[in-house]
Amino acid sequence: NLYLEENAESQNEKSRKVKYEKTESKNIECKNTASKNAEYKNSRITAIVLIITIMLMACIFSTLDNIVTYYHSKGIMDIGQYPRLLLAISGVVAGVLFDLKERKLMCLIMYSVTLLSTICMLVITMGEPFIIGLVVFYLSAGFFSVFFTTAFVNLSFEMKTPELWAGMGRATNNLCAALMGTVFFSLFNSTNMLSNSIVIIILFVFVSIFMAIYYGKNSKKSYVGESLESDDKKMEHFVQQFSLSKRECEVLETLLKSDKNVKEIAQELYISRAALYRHISNMNEKTDTKSREGLIKFYYQWEKSGKN
Structure with a gap:
């Protein structure tokens, strides 16, 4: 009787364990599916916010680019090739600084560079020396290129078509520069300094808003390769x-x-x-x-x- 009782207990334990494991497996599968769907939805929202952020930033940096090109084509200043060294150096420095503390400071650093570029545009609008805009443009352009490249590569790991999103930063920047660069340069080239300054400040305010939203979304995520407990x-x-x-x-x-x-x-x-x-x-x-x-x-x- 004792043997039969223990044998029956063993069979019941195994039966309950198998049933529990099957139920738990289904629950985990359902939770994983729901979690993935939520992650995809959140990633899509982050992608939209990031695209708008890059478009707004591109308006600032493409305007600086057009100013530099305009002054060079008019013969006001011969830029030459040496300033391009600033672009190369800024790209390397950006890569180093962005990687500090697992890229937690990347958005803050890029925001600071955008603020500097905005101030530079205001300074040039008020008739200050062009050399300031030249130096700031080449220094900030490297940071901007590394930022949108890194941001979209990180985002691509969370998307269903990573090969599409990995290069979306360059595509967004080029498209916005082609469509909006000339418009903003025309506004900048007008004689009304007050309206120019207002447009520049409004543009920076929108950059600040979307950068804050992107930072909030991005700070809740973990990058690929982050180890679990x-x-x-x-x-x-x-x-x-x-x-x-x-x-x-x-x-x-x-x-x-x-x-x-x-x-x-x-x-x-x-x-x-x-x-x-x-x-x-x-x-x-x-x-x-x-x-x-x-x-x-x-x-x-x-x-x-x-x-x-």
Whole structure:
């Protein structure tokens, strides 16, 4: 009778475990699908915000580009080839600075460069020396190129067609420069300094708004390759959260890894079945669960969500 009872208990344990694993697998699959859909939706919103941000920035930098080209073509100043060294240097410096602290400062640095370029446009509008605009343009252009390239490459990993989005930054910049550069240069080249200054300031305000939105969206994401917390660390947090004893921790780890019945688990831990049931009961009380299966399910759900 004892043998039949233990054998029946073992079969019931295995049956419940298989049923639980199938249910848990379906739940995880549904959650993963919902999570992916939410991520795609969030990524699409981020992409739209980023495109608008790059378009607004392109209006500023393409206007500076047109100013430099205009002065050179009129013979007011011979630019030559040496200023292009500033462009190369700024691109290298931008790559180094953007990578600081896992690119957390990239948006802030780019915003500062955009602010500097905006001030430069206002200064030139007021008739200050052209050399200021020349230097600022070549220094800021490298930062801008590295920014939109890096931003869209990072975004492409989260999109369904990464090969399309990886080069979207250059396409957006070129298209906006072709469509809006001449318009803004015409406004800039007019004699009304007040209206020019107002347009420049309004443009910068919109850049600030969309840059803030993009930064808010981007700061919630993790870049590709970011490491996840180890299982040992998660177990440590769980033990601390629910004040489990060392022995209870050992029992929980065994329950999670083993598909054996109660008797075999007790033998593996060198304790009696009564002691094993007592440890499980104590953990049920601490985690507000009702059974061994409930405890295991609760742990995996807590492990996934990171909260009780």
